[in-house]
Amino acid sequence: MSLVVSASATEAAVEPSPLATSERGSILVCTSVIADTVDGAVTEIREAAEFGANVVELRLDFLKDIDLLDPKATLKRLLGACDAYKLPAIVTFRPEWEGGQFNGPEPLRLAVLKYAAVLGAPYVDVEYLAANFFFASEGEVPLSTKVILSHHDYDETPSDEILEALVKEMFKGGADIAKIATTAQRIEDSARMLALPGKSSGPVIALAMGEKGLPSRILAPKFGGYLTFGALSDSKTSAPGQPTVTDLRKLYRLQDQSAATQVYGIVGNPVSHSRSPALHNAALAAAGMDAVYVPLLVDELRPFLDAFPSFSGFSVTIPHKLAALECADEADPVAERIGAANTLVRQPGGGLKAYNTDWSAAISAVETGLREGESAEAPLKGQRVVVVGAGGAGRALAFGALERGAAGVLVCNRTREKADALAAALGDGAEAVDYADVASGRTTGDVLLNSTSIGMHPVEGETPVSAEALGSYKLVFDAVYTPLQTRLLKEAQEQGCITVSGLDMFVGQAAEQFELFTGKPAPVELMRQATLDSMQPH
Structure with missing residues (x-):
């Protein structure tokens, strides 16, 4: 598409942006x-300054009381408020046809944007498809105002x-800064958007919307993006998948990132509930460490790993633990014996090595629970253990x-074939049983270990085993840690069982991961507190 470019726009585009680099x-x-x-907008400008934003976008199309006859x-008033808080402003007046709120005449909308530039707005955001109309008359936009040409794709x-x-067309068309916001259908789309600024000679804002696009927002500074967006709160997002300014600044330490920053992350589906970013970022x-840890919503593990070959390591959760072992270039012997991995670590040659830190963390927590009031060195020895879930x-x-001496392990799963396969893989001492028998209490044991996500937020009301079936167990363990007190654990306590929360397993496995990632001792208590803090309402 060829666009008419004004002389003033051409001169402005030649002038380099002072912040168009990926320096720390x-x-x-x-x-x-x-x-x-x-x-309300003036209040939000003040809040933006308090929360640590260093630019505000004034979305005029959201205003109900703007006088379009005399804006x-x-x-x-709005630009004055920005000046008072030393916040440069991007003036945006987004039309409905580009996903905005304004449905009035185009000439009026573009005239308001030009007037904002005349009043000294540092930036105006103009839709790429309207650029030829915006630049139709030369000399109307001062060179002191940077023009962002933007394009939004809400489908893909x-x-x-x-x-x-x-x-390229945006810069030819008069852009000082090019902005493209797309919709991430797969997390691999984030990788492609992150790479976009490095392919351009001018400053680029490249963001993928939606939860699968979150890495494109968090890692924008590492990959040379000009700008990223953060909301004042979860309820005030202007685009799907937008993190908060507070999280960008404090959790992901955006201001400390550079091209050299190492990237780790939690790979799963779902993953938004995970407290791993809070725990690992606090430890890093x-x-x-010059490193950041991000949530990664992944559909298929292999394409994801191929799309992010520079990332340094991953925690792996449901449903990718089996695939993690299959996709690794090498594996720790314990992970191979288990047949699943929850940790992938980038090796000096570029390959990934698989580990399993789940088993030792969980079993240690269970053994600690069984030792309450006893001094047994091997508290699981001789116990009949029932495991719910075969993932x-x-x-x-x-x-x-089995490693710690259980007399037998009964495995159940909603899909019986998976339980049969796991029992066969474990060999002597393992047996598959019907899930319905365990859930109802027809089959019981001494120790119950729930490995499934049943009861995890947002379905806290569910439980894998009925309350009536819990009375025969000495101890009940739930791998779920959000919430800390699941329905399963509450009902187990009422039946007089010792209960062990998934928090101990979660912190323990993460501490081992941290040491594998960094070679440094894990600050376990700090990691535990960071997890608990992240679970408090904000």
Whole structure:
């Protein structure tokens, strides 16, 4: 698409942006002001300054009380508030046809944006498809205002060829900064968007919307992005999958990232409930590591690993623990024996080595619980252990119970074939039983280990085993840690059982992962506290 370019726009595009590099601390963190009144917008500008944003986007299309016949007063007040808090402003007036709120005439909308530039707005955001109209008359936009040409795709992330061509056309069309926001259908789309700024000679904002696009927002500074967006709160996001400014600044230490920053992450589906980012980022910061740990919502493990070959290591959770072992270039002998891995560590040659830190953390927590009031050196010895779930975590728990001397391990799973396969893989001492028999109490044991996600947020009301079936167990362990007190554990306590929360397993396995990732001793108590803090309402 060929666009008409004004002389003023051409001159502005030649001038390099002072922050168009990937040097440490160069990223701009922008908050969109989306209040529907001018008074509310002024309040949000103040909050943006308090929360640590260093740019605000004034979304005029959200305002209900803007006087379009005379926008001067509104713009002056909003830009004045930005000046008072030393926050540069991006003035945006997004039309409905580009995903915004404004449905009025185009000439009026573009005139308001030009007037914002005349009043001294540092940036205006103009839709790429409206660029030829915006630049139709030369000299109307001061060179002091940077023009962001933007394009939003709410359906998908186009091919690399289309994305790269679009960025080039934006700069040809008068952009000082090119902005592309797409929708991530798969997490691999995040990788392609992260790579986009490095393929351009000018500053680029490249973001993928949705939870699978979150890495494109968190890791923008590492990959040379010009700007990333953070919301004032979870309820004030201006685009799907947008993190908060507070999380970007404090949890992911955005201002400390550089091209050299190592990246770790939690791979799973679902993954939004995970407290791993809180725990690992706190530990990495305490250790003084130039590293960040991010949530990664992954559909298929192999394509994901191929898309992010530079990442340094991964925690792996449901449903990818079996695939993690299959995708690894080499494996620790224990992980091979278990047949599942929850940890992948990048090796000096570039390959990935698989480990399993689940089993020792969980079994240690169970043994500690069984030792209450006893002094047994091997508290699981001679116990009849029932494991619910035959996935990666179930494999680790069943293996660990046999390793520590259990008299027998009964494995159940909603899909009986998976339980049969796990029992066969474990060999002597393991037996598959019907899930319905365990859930109802027809089959019982001494120790119950739940490895499934049943009862995990947001389905806290569910339980894998009925309350009536719990009375015969000495101890009940639940791998779920969100919430800390699951329905299973509450009902087990009422039946007089010793209960062990998944928190101990979670912190323990993560501490071992941290040491595998970094070679440094894990700050276990700090990691435990960071997990608990992250579970408090904000």
